[in-house]
Amino acid sequence: MADYLLFATERYALPILQAMADALQAQGHRPHALLVDGAAGGALPGVPSLTLHEAVRLRPTAVFSAANWVPPFIAGAKVQLFHGFNVEKREDARGHFRLRPLFDLYCTQGPATTVPFQALAGRHGFFKVVETGWPKLDPLFRPDDGRAAALRAPAAGRPVVLFATTFSRRLSAAEPLFDAIAAQVASGERYWLLTLHPKCPSDVIARYRGLAGPNATFVEPEQLLAAERAADVLVADTTSVVSEFVVQHKSVVTFRNRAPKPHMLDFDDPARLPAMLAEAFAPPATLGAALAAYSDAIHPWRDGRSAERVLAATEALQAGRLGALQRKPAGAWLRNLQIRHHMGYWRLR
Incomplete structure (x- = not known):
């Protein structure tokens, strides 16, 4: 010992x-x-x-x-x-x-x-x-301890989207995508898990916390892995959460990623968020192959x-x-x- x-x-x-x-x-x-x-x-x-x-x-x-x-x-x-x-x-x-x-x-x-x-x-x-x-x-590669299921339960069968960001204002999607995400949350079509890097400006974090309700919840940093497991699709920017999520072979939508790759669905106009989500939930076969190849390169361990x-x-x-x-x-x-x-x-x- x-x-x-x-x-x-x-x-x-x-x-x-x-x-x-x-x-x-x-x-x-x-x-x-x-x-x-x-x-x-x-x-x-x-x-x-x-x-x-x-x-x-x-x-x-x-x-x-x-x-x-x-x-x-x-x-x-x-x-x-x-x-x-x-x-x-x-x-x-x-x-x-x-x-x-x-x-x-x-x-x-x-x-x-x-x-x-x-x-x-x-x-x-x-x-x-x-x-x-x-x-x-x-x-991610062990039986769920119940935390992911608990985060998904309020979705009541709806698709679940996780939103995560990096903290750099230059690279973060938090501010430019706020109105587009708020509109998606209000529609109730999908359930949202919202999390921001703890170094993001406090006023921006407060705005996202304010979206919590019947169609969304705010996720603390300690809950992030459970949220990644609970979600079907990730919306993000240049945060490393993208790579964490990808190892599950799930679709990722990125906003102005600094180095976009074939496994990402990258876009630069907030008005395109609904279309990007639609593609993420019905991805082409080529995207699945790219997700698997990138996952094997960054983290092939799945035990x-x-x-x-x-x-x-x-x-x-x-x-x-x-x-x-x-x-x-x-x-x-x-x-x-x-x-x-x-x-x-x-x-x-």
């Missing part, structure tokens, strides 16, 4: 860490949570939340991070779980494939992520890469056991079965100081 630490900086990371907590507990280990910044005040059921000082004293076997960074002064292997898929919001050097000299192991989601990170690992040598699948998606593979990869790293790690680059000490400053922690232990 060993102690492990689960680290998050945003609420939307909690479902990722919950899957890890479940796998750790099933194998007799003790998970603990360190939730900071946007995740502060959140919780993982059945997992004790620690202060930073308590986390340091814990000296965990490993730290599983569902964030872009991790406190390097906490003991244990530092494992990157990712907080989303690569949706090409930024150039590779600034986005998904940006290296931070903090992690010992990257647990990748599928070939589209694994191959680039393996190339980077071969070039730099201070981390290892194992394709495990993404723990957050494990519940609901990605969290178990993450734990196995971490144990292999610590046992030396993945080979020796080179020292972190010289700039790692500066990043350590920056994180200590951000977290207000200057003790040596």
Whole structure:
């Protein structure tokens, strides 16, 4: 039995860490949570939340991070779980494939992520890469625990649409699509599940909350995975929710996606939303083939056991079965100081 630490900086990371907590507990280990910044005040059921000082004293076997960074002064292997898929919001050097000299192991989601990170690992040598699948998606491939059914129940047999957005005002569909979505909700033809990135402007979130009623409900970040399972079609923008939804081989309608692909039904005029929804609910065969191909590239694992593979990869790293790690680059000490400053922690232990 060993102690492990689960680290998050945003609420939307909690479902990722919950899957890890479940796998750790099933194998007799003790998970603990360190939730900071946007995740502060959140919780993982059945997992004790620690202060930073308590986390340091814990000296965990490993730290599983569902964030872009991790406190390097906490003991244990530092494992990157990712907080989303690569949706090409930024150039590779600034986005998904940006290296931070903090992690010992990257647990990748599928070939589209694994191959680039393996190339980077071969070039730099201070981390290892194992394709495990993404723990957050494990519940999608297991029997429903009732949460998806509960979200779908008010639809009373109507088709269900999920609306999700990214937070960047430049890329978000939340404001330009509000009137079109409000009209769809008012019609009652379909039932809507509405969720916005927690970093969206508070006034925009309030407007969408105001649409809740007999034809719609507002979904909190912790409910997102259940909503993805409950919905028949997704309306979104450049959010990584698109990729999460696609692995179910369900249709996705995207508004001004930054990098539209064959598996998306992309449009740029809010007035076209009704027509795009009609196509999504009666998709051509070519769209189904594109959905399957993209899903296999980003996340071919469909057994609901990605969290178990993450734990196995971490144990292999610590046992030396993945080979020796080179020292972190010289700039790692500066990043350590920056994180200590951000977290207000200057003790040596």
